[in-house]
Each structure stands twice: as C-alpha cells, then as structure tokens.
Amino acid sequence: MNPDNDPDLEYQIPVVVHILMDDSCSLGAVDDAQVHAQIRVLNEDFRALPDSNGALGEDSRISFVLADRDPEGRPSSGITRTCNTAAHTGSSVVRNELLWAPHFYLNLFVFDIEDAAGFVYFFPSQDNGGRVGSSSDIVAVDFKNFGVFDRGEGLDFGRTATHEIGHYLGLDHTFYPQFDCPAGEFPDCYTQGDLLCDTPPESHPFRGGCDGDIEASCGQTTRPFDNYMNYSDDICMTRFTPEQINRMRCSLRRYRPNLYRVIDNACDETPFTLTLTTGAPRCGGESFAVSAVIDDDVVVDAVAWSPPDLFRAPRFAETLAALQRTTEISVQVRDMRGCTVQASATITVVPAPDAAMYAAWRDRGVFLAFDADADQSTTVLDYTAIVGTCL
DSSP states (O other): OOGGGOTTSEEEEEEEEEEEEOTTSOTTOOOHHHHHHHHHHHHHHHHTOTTSGGGGSOOOOEEEEEOSBOTTSOBOOSEEEEEOHHHHTTOHHHHHHHOOOTTTSEEEEEEOOTTOSEEOSOOTTGGGGTTTTSTTOOEEEEGGGSSBOOSSSTTOBSHHHHHHHHHHTTOOOTTOSTTSOOOOSTTGGGTSTTSOSSSOOOSSOOEEOSSSOOOOBTTBSOOOTTBTTSEEOGGGOOBOOHHHHHHHHHHHHHHOTTTOEEETTSSOSOSSOEEEEEOOOEETTOOEEEEEEEOTTOOEEEEEEESGGGSOTTOSEEEEOOOOSEEEEEEEEEETTSOEEEEEEEEEEEOOOOHHHHHHHHHTTOSSSOOTTOOHHHHHHHHHHHHOSOO
16 A cells, blocks of 8 residues: 555645735735634644534544745745735636645635635546646635634634635535435445435535524435535534545545645654743732743644633733642643644742731731731731742
C-alpha cells in the first residue's frame, strides 16, 4: 500500500482567503478575526474536534491552515484584500489576477454572490482531473455567510465553506439528483445519486432548523439533515460519513496530489512549547499579569483558561484582582492542526482581611488592643506586619 494512503495520516491544506470589497473598501469587508474563525470551523468540522459541532462526526484527518508563504516564497498572512466593485459583485477578471497557484493552494474567494451562499465550478474528477489547477479552480463563499456570527440566521456558523469545500474535494449533495429518488441499496447506491451508500437517498434538500419532525424522503425513515452536504441550517450540521471522508481523501491523492502535505503523528507528545508566566505572590486587591507564551510559528486556534471566570479567553494576558490564598491557574492552547498543550502554575495571593478575620485574631490575642473603628490604612499595616509577605 502506498504509505500516503494510510487513513491515519493527516492531510493539511494551505488556504489563501481573498476578500473582495467594493471600491470604498467597506461593503464586503471581513476582518482577520472572522477569517481565523472560519478556519477554526473548517478544522472543527473536518477533524471532528472535541467540544465543537463536528465532535459528533467522523475525523477525516484533513485539516486547513492559512498559508504562511505566497507562491514566490514571501511571508504572508494567507489573507489578501482587494477594493474593486466589479470583483466584489462577481467579475472573474480580478479574481484570475489574484489567484495563487491553484495546484498548491486552496483559493477561497469571499465576495457578494447573488442568489447563492457559495459555489465551486466543478468536481475534481471532471475531465479526469483536467480542470484542476485552472483559473476556475476556486471555492467561493458569499461574504455574508463567511465566518462565525450570532445573528439568529441559518448560515451563521461558517458551514457554507465546509459545504463548498466538500464539493471541491469531490462530494455531491446528499439530495442529488434533485426531485428524484436514487437507489438506496447496495450495490446500486454506488452508481446512482451521490454515488455513496452510507448517505440515505432523498429527493430534495432539507432546509431549515433541526428541531421538530424530520419529514421522510424516498421511503427512508431517516434523512441526512445533519450532513454537511445538505442544505440544513449551520447549527444542524455535524458530520461527514465514512464514505464521504474516503472519497475526499481519495480525491486529494488522485486529483490534487500537490495541494496537501502529509503530517505523520502531527500531535505527538510535545507538538509545540507552551510556557505560563506569573508574577510573584501578591496582596489581595493588587493586580498582576499572567501570560502564556508559545512558539513563534504556531498558529493558534483556541485558548482556554482555568478557572474560566478569571480570564476573558482567548486573550493570552489578563489582569486579575484578588484570588484565594493559593490558586492553580492553567491554560490549554490548541493549534490549527487540533493539537493541544497545557501548562499550569500556582499563584499565592494573601487576601485582604475582613472584620471576621480581625475578630478571630483579636480573640487569639494577636492584637494587644483591637479598635473596631480603625481605619483601613492601620488595618493593612497591622495585617502586613503579621503576615510579612505583602509589604
């Protein structure tokens, strides 16, 4: 067997996101945070990452990362921005000029698409792969459906790109051909419909939410409303099937062999270095910083602090007020490959005393005299003199 066919190997695809705005650079604008959120969703969906919508699905071992070099080898963020109204509204002339070598990059164009959420021009198998690498070898997503939002709309969570990249990697709709009922039984299911047997046949797309009754189709008791290649609301989509995954991986190897790099044991014991730095022990009420430092070349996908209420994730550095006397703080960082590393540290904070503490000290004879009406400055001085760590 060709070692590259090993289903446990990860195929990583470099992505360049081309954002096409109008002449004023306002309509169609997408910030870097939304681009990174979109890449995160792609990895959640294709890698079935824990604590994400995709966790219910199968891990395709296909991942995505913003390209860090352009075709000439120059450092890049993997994001381009162009202000041209014609391009923003669909003209392909500027798109062709912006295209990065499509044999080696997934070119994802974001602009104003009329009457569609996104599209690809062809399946990679068409013309026996003859169109792969051409100027039309792109993935297009409407700017209103790119990234992650919370507008209460159906396409808010970045799965238009997941769906269209499924086409880019060789998948058809689960409802193909529309208004027909292809065979659902082996072996005919491999020659009809979407040419796969583990996606139940359906005659029309499933649209809308995932609550309530799911109407039957083609005599089936279930419908693949949760499949990325349907038309369900983004929040309902959770999976590719094993046969869909196999087709995408086979399409990469056969028709797009230069697009991906093979990552063997991508998440080994120490995929990257993470260091947590803290200040010295502090007095209650005095602020201090906690910072997480990682390798320069790591592209961060998510950051989770613990205890979670102390920080506003995903910031790497936050300022705290008072903690308990001794508190363990930890941070977990996940990179774009889905690899995670955790680091922890213990922080000692001497809390400012309250009246009950002073009463207890008084009862034990700590003070020769205790004045309940003593001002705070006297209280703090007495406290620090006894504890001896917060001067």
